[in-house]
Amino acid sequence: MASANATAASPAGDAPGHIALPARHHALLTVAVMIAMIMQILDTTIANVALPHMQASLGATIDSVTWVLTSYIVASAIAFPLTGWLSGRYGLRNLFLAAVAGFIIASMLCGISTSLTEIVVFRIFQGVFAAFIGPLSQTVMLDINPPERHGKAMSVWGMGIMVGPILGPIIGGWLTENYDWRWIFYVNLPIGALTFAMLWALLPSQPLKRRGFDLFGFSMLALALASVQLMLDRGQQLDWLESPEIWVEAGVAAAGFWVFSVHLATGRNTLFEPRLFANRNFATSLFLIFIVGIVMFATMALLPPMLQTIYGYPVIDAGLLVAPRGIGILVSMFIAGQLIGKVDPRCLIVSGMRLASYSLYLMTG
Numbered sequence: 001m002a003s004a005n006a007t008a009a010s011p012a013g014d015a016p017g018h019i020a021l022p023a024r025h026h027a028l029l030t031v032a033v034m035i036a037m038i039m040q041i042l043d044t045t046i047a048n049v050a051l052p053h054m055q056a057s058l059g060a061t062i063d064s065v066t067w068v069l070t071s072y073i074v075a076s077a078i079a080f081p082l083t084g085w086l087s088g089r090y091g092l093r094n095l096f097l098a099a100v101a102g103f104i105i106a107s108m109l110c111g112i113s114t115s116l117t118e119i120v121v122f123r124i125f126q127g128v129f130a131a132f133i134g135p136l137s138q139t140v141m142l143d144i145n146p147p148e149r150h151g152k153a154m155s156v157w158g159m160g161i162m163v164g165p166i167l168g169p170i171i172g173g174w175l176t177e178n179y180d181w182r183w184i185f186y187v188n189l190p191i192g193a194l195t196f197a198m199l200w201a202l203l204p205s206q207p208l209k210r211r212g213f214d215l216f217g218f219s220m221l222a223l224a225l226a227s228v229q230l231m232l233d234r235g236q237q238l239d240w241l242e243s244p245e246i247w248v249e250a251g252v253a254a255a256g257f258w259v260f261s262v263h264l265a266t267g268r269n270t271l272f273e274p275r276l277f278a279n280r281n282f283a284t285s286l287f288l289i290f291i292v293g294i295v296m297f298a299t300m301a302l303l304p305p306m307l308q309t310i311y312g313y314p315v316i317d318a319g320l321l322v323a324p325r326g327i328g329i330l331v332s333m334f335i336a337g338q339l340i341g342k343v344d345p346r347c348l349i350v351s352g353m354r355l356a357s358y359s360l361y362l363m364t365g
Contacts, residue, residue, distance in 0.1 A: 025202055026144055032198035033137045034160045036100055039191055040133040041164030043072070043107070043126065046172040048304040049315050050181040057181065060116045063237050070233045071120045075127030077229055078222040081271055083135045088209035096136045097199055102129035104192035111185035140203070148341075155337030159330060166326035169304045173319030217263050217271040224256025288349065295356055299363075300325070 047054075047068055055065040087095045106126035113119035138157055145153040175183040231249035240246055264270050277283055300322065307318040336348055 028198060029144060029202040030141070030156070032195055032202060033140050034156065035191065035195045036096075036133050036199070037137040037157065037160045038164045038167075039188055039195065040103065040130045041161055042168045042171070043130065043188070044164070045168030045300055045304070046184045047072075049169045049173045049308065049318050050176045050184055051305060052308060053176050053181040053315070054119075058113075058116045058119065064116060066233065067116070067120045068123055070229070071123045072127040072130070073233075074226050074229045075124040076131040077225040079128040079131035080135070081218060081221055083132050085211070085213050085271075086132070087136065087139075088211060091205060091208055092136060092139060093203050093205045095132055096140070096203060097196065099129045099132035099136065100192060100196045100199060103133065104189055104196070107185045107188035107192070111182040143206075151340030152337045155333050155340065159333040163326055163329065166300070166323060166329065169300075169319035169322050170316075171319070173304075173314075173316040177314070177316045212269045214267070214269060214271040217260055217267065220256050220260040220263065221271065224253050224260060227253035227256060291353075295360065299360070 051065050051068065054060065054068060055062060058065070083095075090098075103126060106122055106129060109122040110119055110126060113122060137160075138154075141153045141157045142150055171187070172184045175181075175187065227249045231246055231253060234249075235243075235246055238246055264272060264274055303322050304318045307313045307321060308315060313321065332352070336352075339348060
């Protein structure tokens with residue numbers, strides 16, 4: 001096996017940035033990257049079905065136990081923008097390995113927590129490391145595939161993103177029902193260890209691209225993201241704008257986003273390259289993934305608690321009831337991967353949005 005520590009060089013004729021790997025190494029690295037991605041995505045929903053059990057075990061209230069989810073999401077949102085700077089400064093390989101290792105350790109600490117405070121703190125660390133795994137896995141998938149295969153590579157990557165939230169409630173429900181809620185975190189240890197070993201052996205190094213860090217811009221964006229997440233998470237409990245806390249969080253979020261936008265447009269060496277947003281395809285993609293995130297991930301996160309607390313379903317049944325979505329996702333991802341390059345992508349996007357809208361309309365009944 002070729003040493004993964006050597007900097008990978010593209011052979012003549014390859015596209016810039018493309019890392020050529022032997023076919024066997026390419027397949028194994030793809031599997032390792034996808035396992036890491038699924039493991040990370042899994043933890044965004046695997047804890048949902050176990051919240052009532054955590055509440056009883058940790059002596060928490062129904063309102064406070066939701067911080068197990070909120071802390072993870074807020075930490076991920078804040079740490080996410082750091083990925084590009086950290087990978088350029090310390091190397092994609094080093095950051096990816098550190099993220100997977102940190103995620104495993106944080107999962108173990110969540111499992112052994114004895115109080116709500118402990119698990120919330122450890123979930124923050126888990127969310128920080130999880131934030132790096134997503135974009136790094138996508139970068140690796142693009143780097144190890146030539147441009148003509150980027151569409152299929154992203155369909156495989158997207159399959160992992162969508163399958164994770166489907167499997168999460170099922171696995172979480174089964175583990176909670178048959179063992180203990182702590183096993184929803186312990187299950188990451190063997191899977192994560194295998195993934196770390198595969199990445200260590202196969203993931204190539206790349207040249208460092210060090211640049212300055214925009215501390216002010218990052219601080220404003222982190223403040224805004226944390227405030228808006230807290231506002232959305234606690235709004236239902238506090239009766240939205242009837243609560244002074246919600247007003248404060250909304251004001252801080254608005255001010256943070258405004259200052260960050262002005263800084264991005266007028267500053268130098270900002271957190272993001274402003275010219276990126278001038279690209280119509282890039283800006284449209286950001287908008288679409290924002291909509292998909294709201295429509296898909298929000299419903300997947302909210303359905304299991306609703307089925308248990310309002311409809312009274314057992315934890316395993318709540319997980320199984322959201323599982324059929326995975327069949328449609330797998331089929332559509334495969335079809336989309338085959339059609340990319342042959343059909344106008346806009347037709348695929350419009351068709352997907354229409355199907356999603358119709359399915360959500362049916363679910364209202």
